[in-house]
Structure formats: structure tokens, C-alpha cells
Amino acid sequence: MLETLDLECTRADRPLVSNLSFTLSAGELLHVVGSNGSGKTTLLRTLCSLSRRSAGDIRWHGISIDALGDEYRRHLAYVGHSDALQGELSGEENLRVAAGLVGTVDSIAIRNTLERVGLRNIADLPAKILSQGQKRRLALARLPLLAKPLWILDEPFSALDTRSVRTLENLLAEHLQTGGMIVITSHQEHRWQAATVHRIDLDS
Amino acid sequence: MLETLDLECTRADRPLVSNLSFTLSAGELLHVVGSNGSGKTTLLRTLCSLSRRSAGDIRWHGISIDALGDEYRRHLAYVGHSDALQGELSGEENLRVAAGLVGTVDSIAIRNTLERVGLRNIADLPAKILSQGQKRRLALARLPLLAKPLWILDEPFSALDTRSVRTLENLLAEHLQTGGMIVITSHQEHRWQAATVHRIDLDS
Amino acid sequence: MNPPSLFTAARNVFMRDLTIALRRSTDVLTPLMFFLIVVTLFPLGVGPEANLLRTMAPGVIWVAALLATMLSLGRLFSNDYADGTLEQLALAPHPLPLLVLAKVCAHWVLTGLPLVAMSPLLALQLNLEPRQMATLVTTLLLGTPVLSLLGSIGAALTLGLRGGGVLVSLLVLPLYTPILIFGAGAVSARAFGLDAEAHLSLLAAFLILGAVFAPWAAAAALRISLD
Amino acid sequence: MNPPSLFTAARNVFMRDLTIALRRSTDVLTPLMFFLIVVTLFPLGVGPEANLLRTMAPGVIWVAALLATMLSLGRLFSNDYADGTLEQLALAPHPLPLLVLAKVCAHWVLTGLPLVAMSPLLALQLNLEPRQMATLVTTLLLGTPVLSLLGSIGAALTLGLRGGGVLVSLLVLPLYTPILIFGAGAVSARAFGLDAEAHLSLLAAFLILGAVFAPWAAAAALRISLD
Amino acid sequence: MLSYAAPKNFYPFAGKLIPWIGFAAVVTLAFGLYLGLFVAPADYQQGQSYRIMFIHVPSAWMSMFVYVVMAAAGAASLVWKTKLAEVLASACAPIGASFTLITLVTGSLWGKPMWGTWWAWDARLTSELILLFLYIGVMALQASIDDPRRAARAAAVLALVGVVNIPVIHFSVEWWNTLHQPASVSKLGMPSIHPSMLAPLLLMAVGFKLYFVAMVLVRMRYQILERERHTQWVAQVVESEK
Ligand code: HEM
Ligand SMILES: Nc1ncnc2c1ncn2[C@@H]1O[C@H](COP(=O)(O)OP(=O)(O)OP(=O)(O)O)[C@@H](O)[C@H]1O
Ligand SMILES: Nc1ncnc2c1ncn2[C@@H]1O[C@H](COP(=O)(O)OP(=O)(O)OP(=O)(O)O)[C@@H](O)[C@H]1O
Ligand SMILES: [Mg+2]
């Protein structure tokens, strides 16, 4: 369970998000919307503990994430605007590295995941020659592989072709069904297949 | 008038696009679609003369673009996956630089354009602190400013919020009405306001 | 998926860095070539006189080693930073200093170690005395890891800053001076048949201190750069 | 919108590069500081003996200038490449070599010129004879633009390559050697009261050749890197 | 003749040439070595050690010759955009680098008895070392770029820029008064060397050239296969050679 209490995020002393309180429980999705520059990315990075909040608190199962430290990060997967891929490594190796950092590496799971995001046949090409959308798919392939309960996704749909958009929607639905939590931003409207969808509009 | 004759584009000696022939006249739009990695970006860069084609010809008003060289580039505006912004410079300065490279700098036109894409009030911030979508809007602001007849746009809608999407659609419509030409890629479907829409699907 | 032990995670990071670098063998070769070329530049600038060259040699080789290490610092974090991997590293459920230490070790294996291996050849070219040769290799063996460790702090601090490549040199080179003084000093001392033991134990002390403290400082700097 | 004359476009590019660099004043300062630090490292590595230092000085100063220029080459194109500006430059309706020349000029004003201005101070530190001072400044004035020109080719060739920073040194330093030899040679010759005119006219010849041919090579390299 | 420039035709053509040229190279080199090591008289000044010359001098010539070939092929590939020239240029680099390395090593070995040192910062020695760096630069650049066409064109630009070093190496002994031997064989007019030493030297020089041609053809064939691996004819070749 992720909750925030009177959270405030500032950029260069200018508050972007303030007095934000929400609670996200297992199986729920939080869709953060807002116009460009309204602070969605800032909020998501703060929830990840990558940026520091200026006031308020963020709690994971009731305990402040500052106190939890690595223990909080153990439960968290983040995909931001950039893809976190090593251009030199192949798609498969990139996933292997990501898995090795947080859990044991399971070659079969990696191959299945690549199949799932439709990159199986180019899994051996170095990531840097992939197209924009292929890179994005590779970045997203970390999500099912790492099996973390909390996913924080910053415009994951950008650059994806229509088939991949559907694949990702299915991934999200599955994750929620198995008790996961998702915080997501997207400029498009989606029919989320979730029991509970919270929506925060940063413009209002 | 832009036309290609049996155009072939290869990447690492592997053909991505082959035997492509089309003609694009004033007021027409060409929508290039295809799944991720099908070669849209490669095709667009080839049309710009940034990448070299491996066979075939590209002609501008009947003359091969190799022969035209700078004369062809004078008529062309390209916005690719990256935004071509200098993080150190402010929004206004970025546009000033872009204008200075191809035409005379007109401060009033720059200010109007910034207004148009909704960046007027943050025109003095350095581009590097802008949000993803704000950067994208700044990159697109070059288009109305530079007044080139041929626009080549690689997923210009990505990262834009809904209001900016509408602004861009209007910009495109205006450009076509005044006799411009557009080559564009986008994974979403749009109701193009164009007299003639050509569509090339690279998957088939 | 079981969380891996800290040691496994650090080893994974180490191996990953090695794999990436070996994938591009030029990455390993170029600092080495740079070292060679810089040492070659000096006789070109100073003239071919053998005695002069011999007196300069320890200083020149050590300065070249400093510069070669410093130049390769860019590789330590900046690729990972640019593509977002560093964020993922910072989000890994392990103490960041240890992951940093793993990266620094990989960096040393890829740059420091080859420099050490190459140094006897350069010593030969610059007419060093045979008895200086062993001292040169020992000082480099003790000193280059310290260069990588201290360098990691500078590299972390300058991440994502424009002109980072030159800025890092500004931060790091002053920190390098003690190592240069004792490293080159030891080799020069041997030219007069003097003992270099005091110099060497100082270098060893630097190494231990660096290995203990530098990763913490670098990790803190990384978190600041990512904010 | 009228197309600007070629000259206006080139001047715009030049002014833009200056503005960006001055916006980050560290960008201008750091190569200079690097130059200073490298020259300072030598006495530390070699020992404080005045005669030895004086003999080494021309070579050391020139090598430091080479390295400082080389290090700052990363700035020449790579920021523009990473953010897509270079594509826009290549699509501008003007001959690319001339825009490249404008960028190289900006680079020289930001790195070469400060080095030249700084060099008398260093010459003083290293006990150069007064009559060598003027020669040092002249050689640097003639030589540093060539370094920027040749460097632009290397910088253009290594755009977007991993380990580009070190690779560029491998490509560029060998090309720099003639300038080093004649530059440092001229200053050394003056120490013995010899005439340095032959050296200087060779440097001037390099400068003219470089200004004519290097921008074409660099522009060709840029188009290749963008492909 | 022009049709041989197509990779598809060049591949079998080169395949047929290689054994002949290779055979000629081996014979010439063997004969040259025999004359040089056993027939030519010992030098009255240097004794036996001068025989290193029969390796050193031809490989020194080759180190420069190969660079010029590489730069010329590079220029051709930039101008005419022919694949074959690209492949030729990139095949040259490692061979030329090896010749340069051989020159440096044999020169060092010869320098110890002659000058009492393995290495001196003499102009010719230094410029030869820089030639090695140039070769390595070309190879490193090529290895850093994945797309072979781009790699070839980038390397061609670099090779062309570096070609200024060649006259520097050749004339360095005349421009600077140095340790190293001035031209005694390649001098126009009468060579100042005894015919019994000249003959094996020239034989070795021809042998090295033949060896170079054979090696370059072998490397070119490999690269052509690699680069044309998506085409039909390569599939057929691979099929037929299975
Ligand atoms: C590492 C040391 C050496 C290097 C790098 C080196 C390099 C070269 C080069 C590049 C050439 C070809 C020059 C040209 O044709 O323009 C050459 C030729 C030659 N070298 Fe060396 N050399 C070295 C040591 C020596 C030594 C020790 C000797 C014997 C004293 C020697 C004797 C010769 C001779 C006789 C030629 C033929 C000159 C001619 O007729 O063109 N070299 N060397
Ligand atoms: N140093 C700074 N000074 C002032 N404003 C800043 C600074 N850094 C960031 N900002 C502002 O903070 C906001 C950052 O927003 P953020 O990136 O979180 O937006 P976003 O909602 O993710 O937008 P997008 O939809 O475009 O991705 C922008 O409006 C930006 O201008
Ligand atoms: N060096 C290379 N070797 C092999 N394949 C390559 C190489 N470089 C690029 N490619 C392939 O070429 C294709 C490039 O496609 P391009 O970037 O044009 O796709 P796109 O249609 O723009 O896709 P997206 O919708 O994801 O932007 C990719 O499939 C990529 O894997
Ligand atoms: Mg955002």
C-alpha cells in the first residue's frame, strides 16, 4: 500500500504539486494526468525517491520511505522518459543485466518476456540500432520480468505501435489482477482494466 | 513537388524500404505508417538527404536532390525524434538561432509563434529545464516560423498533451491550405484536414 | 525471483561493465594508446637528448598515467547516466557504495591494469635504468587504483553537466597530486640508488583509505546528480 | 523570410556557440585550468630543478596546449549531435564546410585564444628566457587554430561513438605532432639565440592549409556520422 | 573489366587469383631469404647483424606503400561510392599495421648492436611510430562504427587526412640530421649498395608486395561475404561450399 500525505514537490523553489494525499492499495491504478509541464514526471520521480520532496510524507505499508530506504526500492519498478538501455548490449543482455541487479537471472523467463513484447527475433541486435519503439518495448519488458509489486510508469505508451499498445495494456491488467499497484501517466485516454482507477489531475 | 522513384533504403546492408515510388504535390499529406522498426524514421531521414539511399532516386520538382543540394534543403523543415534544442539557451533564443540559420530573424514572429504553441510565459527559461512535452512544442514551433514548403515530421505528436495535439493539427491544416507539403509518421490515427492524403504502409 | 545477495549483485555489475567494454575492444585500447601517445609527445616537444629524457621519464610516465585515467573517467558513469541505467542502479535494493565499488574495480581492470602492463615498454623507450623499472611497475600498481577511486568521485559529481569532460579534470587532477608526487618520486629516487620504501608504503596507505572512503563519497555524489 | 547571406548564417552560428559557452562560464575556464594544472604537474613529477625545467618548458607547455585543446574537442559538435541540432545544421541551405568553419572559429576563440593569453604566465613559472617568451606566444597564436581545425575532423568522425572522448585523442594526437615539433622547436631554438623564422613560416603554412582543407574534411565526416 | 568491380563477380575472380599470387609470394620470399641469409657476404662493418635489413627495409617500404594504397582506395570509395574500394581500404589497415610493427621491431633489434640502444627519438623512428598510431586510429575508428558502409567512409576520411605523414617519414632523414640511415637503395640513379646485397633485398621487396596482394584479396573476400550476407548470391556460395 502506497500513500502520500500532503506531499509537495517543488522545482527550483516553485511548487508544482502541493497538498497531494492519496492511497493506493493492491490491484489499484493511479492515472496522473495534466498538461505538459504540470509536474507529472516530477511527482513520479519523487514517488520513486529519485527526487526529494519539499514537504509531506510518502509511506509504503504505513512506514515512511525514507526510513525504509533499500527495502522500499526492493518493491519498485520505474520506467521513465528514458529507456535505461545499454546500446552496446543486445536486448537479451540488457534484460539479463536488469534482472541480475535485483533478482536471480532466469534465461527462460527472459526469453518468454522478449517473445511477449515481440522482440524475440531481434533479441541479439545491440540495443543502440533498434528503432525508437523497439527500444521502448525493451525498456518495458523489464516490468513483467522483475515481478515487483509497484510499477511507476512515465508515459509508457509513447513511441509504441498499436499492437504494442495493446500488449502493454494487457500487461498492466495482469499485474493489477495479481495484486500489483500502478502509478502511470499518459496523454491518451485508455480503458483501464482495473477494479479501481484513481485519477489525479495536476492542472486543477 | 516531391517524388521518389524505386527508392530503396538499407540499414547495415539490409533493405528496409524498397521499390518505393510516390508523388507528393502542393497541399498534399503523406502519412507513413508501419510497426516499430519498419523503417519510417529511416525513410524520412533519407527524404531529408540525411541518410543515403542505396538505390532509386528522390526528385524535387523533377530534379534529383543530389543535384540540388543546398537548394533542396532551402525548402525543407525536419523535426525528428530528437528536439534539436540547446539546453543552455532559452526558448526564445532557440527559435532565434533556428531562424538565423535559414532566414532573417523577426522578433515579433518569434513571439507570436511562442504564443501559438503556448510557451509564451516560459520563453525565458533555459530549454533544459522544460518538461518533455514543452520541449517538443518548442521544437515544433520552428515549423510555422521558418515557412518552408516541405515539412518532414517524425512522430511529432509524441509527448504532447491533448491541447497541443489540437494546436499541431491546426498548424498542419493551415500549412496544407497554403500549398505546403507534409510527410508525417504517427502511430495514432488522425482525421487529417487535407485535400489529398496519401498513405504508405511499410509493413505490407 | 529471490533477491540476490549483495555480493552477487556487485559481481553482476562488475561483469556487466567488463562485458560492455570488451564488446568494444577499442574502449580498452584507447586509454592505453593515449598513454603511449602522450609519452611519445614529450620527446617530440623536448628533443631527443637521452639524458634529459631519462631524468624526465618518471614524471612524464606518471603524468601520462594520470591523464589517461582521467580521460577514461567519462566512461565510468556517463553512459549509464545518459540512458537511465544509473537511475535503475540507484533504485536497486543494495547499498549504492558497494555497487559503485564494483564499477570502479571494473574501471581499474580496464584502464589501470593495462597501463601497468604497458609501462615497462615505455620505460625502455625513455631509457630508464633497469632498477627503476620494477619500482615504476610497483608504484603504478599501487597508484592507479587510487586514481580510479578518486576519479569516481569527480565523475559522479560532474554527471550530466555540460563540459563535464574538462570539468572532471579540474576536480580530479588536484586530488591526484599526492599520488603523482610519491609515485614519480619513488622512481626518481631509485635513479640515485636510494630506497623507495617510504614512498611505497604511503601509496599503499592511500590505496586503503581510498578503497574505504571513495565509494561512499561517489555514491553520495551520484544521488545528488540524479536528483 | 529572406534567405540570409552565407556570411550572416555563419556569423549566427559563431555567435550562438559563443553565447552558449559564455552562458556556462565554466566551459571557457576549464580547458584553461586544465592547461595550467598540467603544466603545474610537471615540476611535481620531475622535481624542482630550474635548469631542467627551463629545458623542458617549451615542450611541456606545448604538450599541455595540445592536450587542453584535444580535451575540449568534445564540446565542438557532440552537444549539438546529441540533441539533434547538428541535423538541423546539415539541413541548412548553406555549404556545411563554412558553417563548420564558423564553429571551429568559435571553438578557437573559446579555448585557443585563452591559452595564448595565459602562456606568458606559465613561461614565467618555468623560467623561460625573456627572448623565448615572444616566440612562445607567436607559435601558440599560429598553432592553436590549427589544433582546432584538425581537431574538428577527429571530433566529427567520432560523433556518437562510445568512448568517443578517448578515441578522438587517438585519431587527433598523431595529426598534431608536426605542430608540436615545430611549435616547441621554435621556442627551444630561441633558447640558444637561434632564429625561429623557418619554424614560424611552416606553422603559418599549416594554418593556411588547415583553414582551407580541414572544414571540408570535417563536413564530410559530419555527413557520414549523421547517416 | 568493369564488371569485376561488382562484389558478386569479384568474389570468385579473387578466389581464383589468390592461390597463384600466394604461391608466387612464397617462392620469391624463400628465394630472397636464401640469397640474403646464405649467399650475400657478411658486411665488413656490421658482421652478420646487417641481415636484419632483408626484413627491415622491405617491410618499412611496405608500411608506407600500404598506407598510400589504403588512402587511395579510401578516396576512390568516397568519390565513386564503390563497395569494392571500401572493402579494399578496410582490408589494408591491419596488414599495413603489421608491416609497421615489423619495421619497428626489426629496427629496434638492429638498433641495439648498431646504435647501442633499442630506441632513440630520431625523426624517422618517431614518424614511423606515428604511422603505427595512424593505422591503429583507422582500425579503432572502423571497429567503433557498426554500419560497415559508414565505417568505411569514416575511415577513408581519416586515412586521407593522415596521408601527410608519409612524405614526412620518407624525407625525415634529409630534413633532420639523424641517426637513421639515409636513402641508399631507393635513391634515384645509382644505388650505393653492393649488387649481392641488392638482389635479395629487391627479391624480398617483390615478395612482400605479392604477399600483400594475396592477403588483401583474402581479407576482401571475407568482408564481401560478411557485407553481402543478405543477398542471394552469398546464400548460393555458402550453399555450394558446404
Ligand atoms: C626502430 C628502429 C627503426 C625504424 C622505425 C626504422 C624505420 C625505417 C623506415 C620507415 C625506412 C624506410 C624509409 C624510406 O624508404 O623512406 C627504413 C629504411 C632503412 N632502415 Fe630503418 N628503421 C629503424 C632502425 C634501423 C637501423 C638500426 C638500421 C641500421 C643501421 C636501419 C637501416 C635502414 C636502411 C639501410 C634502410 C633503407 C634506406 C633506403 O635505402 O631507403 N634502420 N627504416
Ligand atoms: N530549475 C527549474 N526552474 C524553474 N522551473 C523548473 C525547473 N526545473 C523544472 N521546472 C519546471 O517544472 C516543470 C517540470 O514538469 P515535469 O517534467 O514534471 O512535467 P510533466 O508533467 O512530466 O510534463 P510532460 O507532460 O511534458 O512530460 C516544467 O514546467 C518546468 O518548466
Ligand atoms: N546497423 C544495423 N543493423 C541491423 N539493423 C539495423 C541497423 N540499424 C538499424 N537497424 C534496423 O533498422 C530498423 C530501423 O527502423 P526505423 O528507426 O526507421 O524504424 P521506425 O519505423 O522509425 O520505428 P519506430 O516506430 O519504432 O520509430 C530497425 O528495425 C532496426 O533494428
Ligand atoms: Mg513528463
Ligand SMILES: [Mg+2]
Ligand atoms: Mg522512428
